[in-house]
Amino acid sequence: MTTATALRTDSDPLERLNPAQRAAVVHGGGGVAGPLLVIAGAGTGKTHTLVHRLAHLVRSGADPRRILLMTFSRRAAAEMVRRAERLAVETMGPTAEVLARGLTWAGTFHAMGARLLREYAPAIGLDPGFTIHDREDSADLMALARHRLGVAGGPRRFPAKSTCLAIYSRAVNARAPLDEVLRDAFPWCAEWHGELKSLFATYVEAKQASAVLDYDDLLLYWHGLMQEAGLAAEIGGRFDHVLVDEYQDTNRLQSGILLALRPNGDGLTVVGDDAQSIYAFRAAEVRNILDFPDAFSPRATVVTLEQNYRSTPEILAAANAVIGEATEGFRKELRSDRPAGPRPRLATVWDEACQVDLICRDVLAAREEGLALREQAVLFRTAHHSGPLEVELVRRNIPFVKFGGLKFLDAAHVKDVLATLRLVQNPRDRVSGFRVLQLIPGIGAATATTVLDTLADAADPDEALSAVRVPARANAQWQEFVALFRQVRPGKLGWPGELEAVRQWYEPHLERRHDDAAPRRADLLQLEAIAAGFGDRTRFLTEITLDPPSATSDESGPPHRDEDYLILSTIHSAKGQEWRRVHVLNGVDGCIPSDLATGTSAEINEERRLFYVAMTRARDELTVIVPQRFYVHGQSKRGDRHVYASRTRFIPDRLLGHFEVARIPVATATAAPALATGATVDLASRMRAMWG
Numbered sequence: 001m002t003t004a005t006a007l008r009t010d011s012d013p014l015e016r017l018n019p020a021q022r023a024a025v026v027h028g029g030g031g032v033a034g035p036l037l038v039i040a041g042a043g044t045g046k047t048h049t050l051v052h053r054l055a056h057l058v059r060s061g062a063d064p065r066r067i068l069l070m071t072f073s074r075r076a077a078a079e080m081v082r083r084a085e086r087l088a089v090e091t092m093g094p095t096a097e098v099l100a101r102g103l104t105w106a107g108t109f110h111a112m113g114a115r116l117l118r119e120y121a122p123a124i125g126l127d128p129g130f131t132i133h134d135r136e137d138s139a140d141l142m143a144l145a146r147h148r149l150g151v152a153g154g155p156r157r158f159p160a161k162s163t164c165l166a167i168y169s170r171a172v173n174a175r176a177p178l179d180e181v182l183r184d185a186f187p188w189c190a191e192w193h194g195e196l197k198s199l200f201a202t203y204v205e206a207k208q209a210s211a212v213l214d215y216d217d218l219l220l221y222w223h224g225l226m227q228e229a230g231l232a233a234e235i236g237g238r239f240d241h242v243l244v245d246e247y248q249d250t251n252r253l254q255s256g257i258l259l260a261l262r263p264n265g266d267g268l269t270v271v272g273d274d275a276q277s278i279y280a281f282r283a284a285e286v287r288n289i290l291d292f293p294d295a296f297s298p299r300a301t302v303v304t305l306e307q308n309y310r311s312t313p314e315i316l317a318a319a320n321a322v323i324g325e326a327t328e329g330f331r332k333e334l335r336s337d338r339p340a341g342p343r344p345r346l347a348t349v350w351d352e353a354c355q356v357d358l359i360c361r362d363v364l365a366a367r368e369e370g371l372a373l374r375e376q377a378v379l380f381r382t383a384h385h386s387g388p389l390e391v392e393l394v395r396r397n398i399p400f401v402k403f404g405g406l407k408f409l410d411a412a413h414v415k416d417v418l419a420t421l422r423l424v425q426n427p428r429d430r431v432s433g434f435r436v437l438q439l440i441p442g443i444g445a446a447t448a449t450t451v452l453d454t455l456a457d458a459a460d461p462d463e464a465l466s467a468v469r470v471p472a473r474a475n476a477q478w479q480e481f482v483a484l485f486r487q488v489r490p491g492k493l494g495w496p497g498e499l500e501a502v503r504q505w506y507e508p509h510l511e512r513r514h515d516d517a518a519p520r521r522a523d524l525l526q527l528e529a530i531a532a533g534f535g536d537r538t539r540f541l542t543e544i545t546l547d548p549p550s551a552t553s554d555e556s557g558p559p560h561r562d563e564d565y566l567i568l569s570t571i572h573s574a575k576g577q578e579w580r581r582v583h584v585l586n587g588v589d590g591c592i593p594s595d596l597a598t599g600t601s602a603e604i605n606e607e608r609r610l611f612y613v614a615m616t617r618a619r620d621e622l623t624v625i626v627p628q629r630f631y632v633h634g635q636s637k638r639g640d641r642h643v644y645a646s647r648t649r650f651i652p653d654r655l656l657g658h659f660e661v662a663r664i665p666v667a668t669a670t671a672a673p674a675l676a677t678g679a680t681v682d683l684a685s686r687m688r689a690m691w692g
């Protein structure tokens, strides 16, 4: 043990907490107590407190195998368990490490649901070998159902497959009737009510016939499971404590599951910030957190955390002022004891090019002063907003990673390999099968359908596949595929050997299909490295579908781990993180709020919270950039090629005192005329045309 560790062993971790944090951590004295809601503002140590509570429970003798911890991502869960383990070791010594390893029920709602469903599948008539479809696979299956029903070909345009899936998903997650969902969220599709209903029935049948569950099913089936009193009692009885982070982003199904797990709230702790609720578009229900205290009798204990440890008082004052304009929510006035810093800067620049230039110069200047690139982040509302910046960063040789853009697993070659594994795992998975079989030259949709029909009814898929006849020109490669299927299916190759075998089989197809096979092959090797961290094929396929790695290697060429790089992130993906310096791109109406989300006051409020999340990621310095002019793509040569934008409505004039307002003249803009005050016009419809 190092001296540092030995020293720390003497101090009680509880003493490093403020009184409110401590009250939340020791609620119930380490035993099973009534329900607890920790309402915590941004940067007040929400995660910090939950980690301490976890460690405190373990230290107080709770059985870690009987603790269920649910977080927003698998990484967040792993990080919390690691930190709790470290804390427990501080006071209990190395035995705590062994104990904390027992915290195996830690992950996302979806992952925990998948695990329980596999266990309880036989009890609810589900095939335990089910595979899980990601959103894209689900959309493909929806397309097949749409085709089967013949709704797509008529004279009026039927909603696209992704819209159909969004409607379906919304109805399922919000537990709302279809007509209500159509009326509130998809009014332009309301005329298709009857067709959509039939479509969803067909989609559900197709999923069941293929033994696949989509993301929504993981919650829906889990919720269904919990409606059976006997099973609910059995599952609830497996846990003494249930801890939930980011409660503001749960939906009705999730809160229903929690209430069924802990009907009187005993042992239940939820933590969240209603001001950071940013997932309503996925049916997250901010009312879950607002109504939590009264869902129980006696009422839940509420602890409010208001001391912010992250940001300077100036940044916090501006963020408080922005969220203070919202109408509903728990009142929290965050305070910071950190030394004063500069006010956040509201930088008006001429156009997007100037915006990009300002960021590059700021970032490099800060690095000169010793601030690492990875301590700096650029945040934006929508993934494609960073396009011009990415181009310039590459040109200036400034390394960066981007979160929230194209996912590693969405790359075609990675999907091909995963689909192969999924078909091996579940030969009834038609979407995966359709993709894989058509990789083989000479096999088209018709043959693929025949093969999949054969597999669907087969008692022995290996035999069935060997007996299939395919067109002569496909035969040689078909035999290779059959050999692979028979080799990998029994699971004797070991893991990740099975994935390696699939990759080797796939390589000739990769070469044939893609000019840039080399970097794609590197991605597949990377996938193998990731796979090695999972116990077996089932675990891997489940977890990777539920919590995909977001490496964007094919987009931006991520720097090596030990290198320094700037962080580019959508605001959604920046959730829970912090940086010393933050730039927020496009602080204009149409971008923040997004002009796709300004229909209702609920939508506007969600956009305001999103802006609040962005602002509160900054520790020392914050810049919101307001470009005044945007280039309009795809116009005729003679058209007006720019639109003028106005400052985001979330910083009205009365809040300007919280900002240092700067008009940044930039070299490239010298030719640009200075805009007189009031010369900007808000042309929302033209903005829409720009992003359309």
Ligand SMILES: Nc1ncnc2c1ncn2[C@@H]1O[C@H](COP(=O)(O)OP(=O)(O)OP(=O)(O)O)[C@@H](O)[C@H]1O
Pocket: 016, 017, 018, 021, 040, 041, 042, 043, 044, 045, 046, 047, 048, 049, 273, 276, 308, 309, 310, 575, 576, 577, 616
């Ligand atoms: N009692 C404390 N003493 C010192 N530092 C603290 C304390 N509590 C939290 N912090 C620090 O404050 C920062 C914010 O904590 P944390 O990320 O847990 O906040 P959060 O409430 O989860 O934030 P957000 O919801 O905005 O993502 C972290 O750097 C954390 O280490």
